[in-house]
Amino acid sequence: MAGATMRQQRPDREASCKATEDRRGPDSFDAAKPPPFRIGDVRAAVPPHCWRKSPLRSLSYVARDVAVVAALAAAAAGGIRGWSLLWPLYWAVQGTMFWALFVLGHDCGHGSFSDSATLNSVVGHILHTFILVPYNGWRISHRTHHQNHGHIEKDESWHPITEKLYQKLEPRTKKLRFSLPFPLLAFPVYLWYRSPGKNGSHFLPSSDLFSPKERRDVIISTTCWFTMIALLIGMACVFGPVPVLKLYGVPYVVFVMWLDLVTYLHHHGHQDLPWYRGEEWSYLRGGLTTVDQDYGWINNIHHDIGTHVIHHLFPQIPHYHLVEATKAARPVLGRYYREPVKSGPLPVHLVNTLLRSLRVDHFVSDVGDVVFYQTDPSLAGDDNGSGIDKRK
Numbered sequence: 001m002a003g004a005t006m007r008q009q010r011p012d013r014e015a016s017c018k019a020t021e022d023r024r025g026p027d028s029f030d031a032a033k034p035p036p037f038r039i040g041d042v043r044a045a046v047p048p049h050c051w052r053k054s055p056l057r058s059l060s061y062v063a064r065d066v067a068v069v070a071a072l073a074a075a076a077a078g079g080i081r082g083w084s085l086l087w088p089l090y091w092a093v094q095g096t097m098f099w100a101l102f103v104l105g106h107d108c109g110h111g112s113f114s115d116s117a118t119l120n121s122v123v124g125h126i127l128h129t130f131i132l133v134p135y136n137g138w139r140i141s142h143r144t145h146h147q148n149h150g151h152i153e154k155d156e157s158w159h160p161i162t163e164k165l166y167q168k169l170e171p172r173t174k175k176l177r178f179s180l181p182f183p184l185l186a187f188p189v190y191l192w193y194r195s196p197g198k199n200g201s202h203f204l205p206s207s208d209l210f211s212p213k214e215r216r217d218v219i220i221s222t223t224c225w226f227t228m229i230a231l232l233i234g235m236a237c238v239f240g241p242v243p244v245l246k247l248y249g250v251p252y253v254v255f256v257m258w259l260d261l262v263t264y265l266h267h268h269g270h271q272d273l274p275w276y277r278g279e280e281w282s283y284l285r286g287g288l289t290t291v292d293q294d295y296g297w298i299n300n301i302h303h304d305i306g307t308h309v310i311h312h313l314f315p316q317i318p319h320y321h322l323v324e325a326t327k328a329a330r331p332v333l334g335r336y337y338r339e340p341v342k343s344g345p346l347p348v349h350l351v352n353t354l355l356r357s358l359r360v361d362h363f364v365s366d367v368g369d370v371v372f373y374q375t376d377p378s379l380a381g382d383d384n385g386s387g388i389d390k391r392k
Contacts, residue, residue, distance in 0.1 A: 362379060
């Protein structure tokens with residue numbers, strides 16, 4: 001029955017593509033069409049040395065970032081009195097460094113940090129536990145995200161909700177879901193409860209996120225997480241809650257906002273990003289729905305994580321080779337690669353990208369093997385959404 005449904009939908013999809021092509025002209029580009037290249041073609045374009053992992057180089061980035069975090073904390077604890085105006089500067093910089101630590105732990109989770117599973121696990125646990133991320137729980141769910149990127153039902157991170165599920169949400173929930181700052185504070189909630197329409201928790205070994213053989217790993221990372229919570233509570237008892245809040249709590253919130261901003265913009269911000277179901281989905285087509293973003297000076301600080309298309313296709317590539325690998329692969333990717341807008345020193349241009357996406361990217365159709373985000377008119381603001389695909 002499902003196969004028959006998909007076969008019935010294809011003529012509609014073909015008609016839609018033809019109508020879009022007629023409107024755009026014969027030279028138009030439809031990002032939803034299967035690409036004329038294979039993933040092996042992209043892989044062959046990447047220089048061989050880009051696949052090599054250097055544990056010493058990876059550890060040097062860890063040493064650099066940990067030294068900066070420690071120096072900032074020491075300087076703030078010893079030199080900033082009361083509620084000085086220097087605190088917001090410290091919070092912004094330290095929160096950004098927490099985010100940089102997350103990216104290095106993210107490399108450990110992918111195995112792109114080194115070829116040693118033990119080293120990856122030890123470093124990943126240390127880095128992620130410090131910033132209250134359950135390393136193994138997140139690592140496993142993030143692997144699921146990469147294996148199913150661009151698939152409406154199976155993707156794990158920032159995937160769209162269907163219109164039927166969207167209509168069941170309370171009006172207040174809809175408003176909060178697409179109004180700042182709430183989308184930028186979603187990560188801790190996601191860790192505990194996942195996304196709407198999905199059950200489970202990153203902290204529970206019995207969650208359907210994990211297989212039985214992975215439950216021991218989840219217990220380890222959850223234990224580490226609670227140990228860090230206990231340490232923070234102990235520090236608050238010794239030094240007082242306010243110093244802990246100022247030195248650690250607020251930077252943690254800034255880190256969460258960075259994580260949600262960057263990961264959201266990896267999968268939003270362009271009007272031609274398709275989402276797939278059934279036989280239309282493939283690993284390559286799903287990976288090509290991700291988006292690169294330029295963060296100016298922040299690129300180096302957060303280890304070029306904005307170079308995301310190649311990372312999604314080949315997560316084994318270390319972060320310090322992503323830029324070179326992307327340049328090598330761009331001739332193969334052609335128009336399926338969306339050139340990021342060049343940033344100034346700070347990526348302030350991405351604020352408008354985020355705000356517009358929150359106004360128009362609300363849900364996808366319940367039917368169809370290739371779909372695009374649609375808009376709730378009540379949330380569209382100046383965009384005057386009409387519930388149709390937001391493509392030009």
